[in-house]
Amino acid sequence: MARQISAMISCLVVGLAFGLWAGSSPTLALKLSAHRFSEEALYQGQPVSYWIRQLEDRAPAFRQLAIQALEQIGTKDEAVVPALAGMLKDGTPGVRIGAAIALRRLGREARSAVPQLIAAFQDEDPYVRFNAVCALGSIGPDDEHVIASISAALQDESSVVRRTTLNSLGAVGPRARSALPAVREALKDSDPDVRQAAALALEKMASAEE
Numbered sequence: 001m002a003r004q005i006s007a008m009i010s011c012l013v014v015g016l017a018f019g020l021w022a023g024s025s026p027t028l029a030l031k032l033s034a035h036r037f038s039e040e041a042l043y044q045g046q047p048v049s050y051w052i053r054q055l056e057d058r059a060p061a062f063r064q065l066a067i068q069a070l071e072q073i074g075t076k077d078e079a080v081v082p083a084l085a086g087m088l089k090d091g092t093p094g095v096r097i098g099a100a101i102a103l104r105r106l107g108r109e110a111r112s113a114v115p116q117l118i119a120a121f122q123d124e125d126p127y128v129r130f131n132a133v134c135a136l137g138s139i140g141p142d143d144e145h146v147i148a149s150i151s152a153a154l155q156d157e158s159s160v161v162r163r164t165t166l167n168s169l170g171a172v173g174p175r176a177r178s179a180l181p182a183v184r185e186a187l188k189d190s191d192p193d194v195r196q197a198a199a200l201a202l203e204k205m206a207s208a209e210e
Contacts, residue, residue, distance in 0.1 A: 041076035048077040060092040071102035075109040085113035093125040100131035126158040137168030151179040159191040170201035
């Protein structure tokens, strides 16, 4: 009899313990989830992962909103720059432009996006190319590979892109020494605004020849 009572008590204790564990496990899961959530950088109360998922939304306006949110978060999260760089291949020109602008504003911290920005020089939309040039000028003014890539944009069919390229090189100044031959060649451009931009760029880069 004593053994039966002891066995019943043991079963009751085990059952109670199991019930407490089962009841607390959802709470534990929520706490763990909240912990992971808290580790992500937030914008407007939403974590990076939320905004990255929104980059896949069917509506371009929502993808643009996600780009702006990620720009605000910046490099607080290592997933931001790759996500923005990936949007340079979006099917909507306005979204690609938004991604390039966001990367430009992140500046040197967006250095890992350089290959995608150089690839964007082949984009069919001149304003995507325009903003890709601006972004590269902001991200890698000390990088010879970046300077060479920017210089190549002086052959772009759009005079707006060529002028922007010269403005970017001028802003880099003496550090863009390797671009001097290409900038001098731009003094012969068929567009007067481009020729003027070339002259101004050379003036800013003048000390590079000292």
